[in-house]
Amino acid sequence: MKLGLALTAAALIVALLFLSGTFDGPDELDITFSEVTSRTDDLRMVSPRISDIDDEGQPYTITATSAVQDADDPALIHLDNVQGDLVSATQSSWTSVTSLNGLLNTDEEWIDLEKDVMLFTDGGFQFQGDLVRVDLASGDISSDTPVFAQGPDGTAEGGGLRVTDSGNTITLINGSKVVIFDAGGGGSSSIFGIADE
Secondary structure (H helix, E strand, C coil): CHHHHHHHHHHHHHHHHHHHCCCCCCCCCCCCCCCCCCCCCCCEEECCEEEEECCCCCEEEEECCEEEECCCCCCEEEEEEEEEEEECCCCCCEEEEEEEEEEEECCCCEEEEEEEEEEEECCCCEEEEEEEEEECCCCCEEECCCEEEEECCEEEEEEEEEEEHHHCEEEEEEEEEEEEECCCCCCEEEEEECCCC
């Protein structure tokens, strides 16, 4: 009985296909497309994630909402809404940085962060700037545009910045102002200095 029903169903399907004219045309697959537009100038990657280790064994991760490879130089990658995280080799401290835009050079291992650059550390240090270059191999950070920083011990501003030696050396350049908070909380002292490179 089951075999008879299956054979009857198969015969009905074949009869419908013949009656509909499916087998009357040439043997080719007919594919139709609605209007399709192609943008060869914008091959966009969504939610890219880059993870690596710097020269001192510190892991870092860079994420973005999107990435586009430069049409003229394939080593350059344009990033939107960048988030970067660096954890010390001993896992005892971290640094996080965000910016609206970024330009990653995969050959030379640097990233330029642009527009609303914000850097935070677990020690309470905050940095603000508009254009910052991070050397991904050495971990050095530089900026030749005005910067502002604040932390638990005071504030600092300058016409630029150099961070070297795994963050242990911070140099403000092109005119600087540093305010150190009084340890007793009763006031503050101001230190003015200029460092020209």
